[in-house]
Amino acid sequence: MAQLEQIAAPGSEWWRSAVIYQIYPRSFADASGDGIGDLPGITSRLDSLKELGVDAIWLSPFMTSPQKDAGYDVADYRDVDPLFGTLADFDIMLNAAHARGIRVVVDLVPNHSSDQHVWFQQALKAAPGSPERARYIFRDGKGENGELPPNNWESVFGGGMWERVIEADGTPGQWYLHIFDVSQPDFDWTNEEVREEFRSILRFWLDRGVDGFRVDVAHGMIKKDGLPDYTPPADADSMGGGEDDVPYWGQDGVHDIYRDWHRLLAEYDGDRALCGEAWLPTLKKTALWVRPDEMHQTFNFGYLMTPWDAAELRDVIRNSLDEFGAVGAPSTWVLSNHDVVRHATRLALTIDNPQGDGIGPKTPGKPDPAIGLARARAATTLMLALPGSAYLYQGEELGLPEAMEIPDEFRQDPTWFRTNGERYGRDGCRVPLPWEADAPAFGFNETGLSWLPQPTEWTTYARDAEEADPTSTLALYKELLAVRREHGFGSGSLVWEDAGDDTVAFQRGAVHVLANLGSTPVALPADATVLVSSQPFEGASVPVDAAVWYVKA
Numbered sequence: 001m002a003q004l005e006q007i008a009a010p011g012s013e014w015w016r017s018a019v020i021y022q023i024y025p026r027s028f029a030d031a032s033g034d035g036i037g038d039l040p041g042i043t044s045r046l047d048s049l050k051e052l053g054v055d056a057i058w059l060s061p062f063m064t065s066p067q068k069d070a071g072y073d074v075a076d077y078r079d080v081d082p083l084f085g086t087l088a089d090f091d092i093m094l095n096a097a098h099a100r101g102i103r104v105v106v107d108l109v110p111n112h113s114s115d116q117h118v119w120f121q122q123a124l125k126a127a128p129g130s131p132e133r134a135r136y137i138f139r140d141g142k143g144e145n146g147e148l149p150p151n152n153w154e155s156v157f158g159g160g161m162w163e164r165v166i167e168a169d170g171t172p173g174q175w176y177l178h179i180f181d182v183s184q185p186d187f188d189w190t191n192e193e194v195r196e197e198f199r200s201i202l203r204f205w206l207d208r209g210v211d212g213f214r215v216d217v218a219h220g221m222i223k224k225d226g227l228p229d230y231t232p233p234a235d236a237d238s239m240g241g242g243e244d245d246v247p248y249w250g251q252d253g254v255h256d257i258y259r260d261w262h263r264l265l266a267e268y269d270g271d272r273a274l275c276g277e278a279w280l281p282t283l284k285k286t287a288l289w290v291r292p293d294e295m296h297q298t299f300n301f302g303y304l305m306t307p308w309d310a311a312e313l314r315d316v317i318r319n320s321l322d323e324f325g326a327v328g329a330p331s332t333w334v335l336s337n338h339d340v341v342r343h344a345t346r347l348a349l350t351i352d353n354p355q356g357d358g359i360g361p362k363t364p365g366k367p368d369p370a371i372g373l374a375r376a377r378a379a380t381t382l383m384l385a386l387p388g389s390a391y392l393y394q395g396e397e398l399g400l401p402e403a404m405e406i407p408d409e410f411r412q413d414p415t416w417f418r419t420n421g422e423r424y425g426r427d428g429c430r431v432p433l434p435w436e437a438d439a440p441a442f443g444f445n446e447t448g449l450s451w452l453p454q455p456t457e458w459t460t461y462a463r464d465a466e467e468a469d470p471t472s473t474l475a476l477y478k479e480l481l482a483v484r485r486e487h488g489f490g491s492g493s494l495v496w497e498d499a500g501d502d503t504v505a506f507q508r509g510a511v512h513v514l515a516n517l518g519s520t521p522v523a524l525p526a527d528a529t530v531l532v533s534s535q536p537f538e539g540a541s542v543p544v545d546a547a548v549w550y551v552k553a
């Protein structure tokens with residue numbers, strides 16, 4: 001960690017203002033050439049992230065897994081899946097990132113394991129009521145012979161949330177709970193043995209030198225006592241973001257777990273941090289995840305879900321700063337990740353598209369790619385000027401759109417299978433990155449293999465093509481990150497400005513920020529000098545769907 005600045009002063013820890021780049025390992029860079037990205041691939045491309053100017057990387061899971069949910073089904077929390085390399089490859093990657101001043105956050109998946117985890121295999125063989133079963137949520141079924149599931153809960157990926165097992169004597173027996181795929185049984189977090197195991201897993205990775213954890217499903221680990229029936233509204237987002245009082249989301253009991261983990265991380269040097277993935281109905285509730293003795297950050301999904309609308313954006317920014325500020329935490333800002341339609345497509349959607357549904361060949365009303373890209377560039381220009389920590393998702397720095405035309409036979413998201421193709425799921429945002437316009441698999445590897453097909457038109461988004469173009473999205477991201485760093489936008493506060501109903505405008509020190517979400521250009525003050533603009537423009541008016549950072553004489 002020699003080159004990483006150690007900050008001791010409370011209030012200035014790195015995670016409060018960091019720009020954190022999400023790597024989805026299977027789609028980032030593939031050194032082995034098998035069509036699936038890997039850890040040596042990441043190491044080989046770290047220089048490009050250094051040049052981009054990010055402070056940290058977060059890696060989606062690379063631990064041992066049968067890959068039923070792209071690694072979010074972990075069979076061994078203390079090892080690397082051979083698909084991605086070895087623990088030695090991980091250490092090499094970690095050291096190489098640290099040597100470049102880039103921190104490393106790994107994904108922790110504590111809500112559920114894979115059904116191939118040794119504990120679950122033991123539970124299947126053990127008797128009802130045994131300590132092995134008590135690590136998961138096994139219950140007797142309803143009905144005369146236990147043939148009905150214990151309650152009516154529906155899995156996030158479609159279908160029921162319970163699966164019946166065959167007991168050792170060959171007869172149908174108890175049911176186990178799985179919020180996600182049937183291959184992802186939920187742990188019982190009221191069991192102290194589960195808690196102790198995860199303390200040990202945290203230490204395993206902390207001892208190796210990771211800087212923090214992104215905590216998967218941080219709002220789902222505790223279920224309401226008695227597991228009462230619950231029917232979500234028809235238009236509910238799959239992760240439960242819009243609903244209050246759901247018996248498997250946002251239960252108060254989760255906070256004790258995070259307080260425990262907070263204390264554990266505090267034993268280590270270097271401001272190690274926890275970032276929760278918690279989809280909750282309000283920012284007020286989300287802020288409870290980052291009270292001073294709990295997690296350090298939580299994703300601001302309220303911001304991510306906000307449509308391209310000036311009044312709504314002003315509101316969500318104001319509320320975020322108020323609610324997170326009230327508990328002494330920074331807000332995070334995020335526009336894309338591996339679970340949502342990429343924002344270069346999402347911001348031009350003309351139809352409702354609940355989170356997790358995805359877009360595919362048969363989705364009506366395909367968004368206009370030029371409008372989507374303009375809005376995405378403007379949205380990022382706005383986001384990177386906000387105080388707090390910002391998350392970027394691999395490929396957004398290239399302006400990548402959602403891959404909307406993936407043929408059915410290539411689809412891999414469990415959502416697609418569990419809904420019999422009714423919901424496309426998330427494959428469209430997970431397609432391997434284009435690095436070189438004229439290379440096999442666009443330079444993702446040397447063999448041309450790719451676990452999801454890359455759209456042929458991605459030539460224009462390839463990193464080497466964008467590196468050669470000063471007007472590219474990559475050039476914009478580099479400029480934004482450099483100016484953000486120079487002006488310290490990650491910390492401090494903002495002063496709102498009024499530039500009209502269809503704008504979002506505020507001041508950060510000497511720099512003014514203005515995004516135009518209306519339908520006509522917006523004039524800049526006569527003495528304005530533009531520092532960065534999401535779109536090149538002539539004259540003194542900010543075009544529609546553009547955002548600028550400027551100073552006044």
Ligand code: NOJ
Binds near residue numbers: 180217
């Ligand atoms: C949230 C992850 O981001 C998503 O990709 C995964 O499918 C679920 N949690 C289950 O782990």
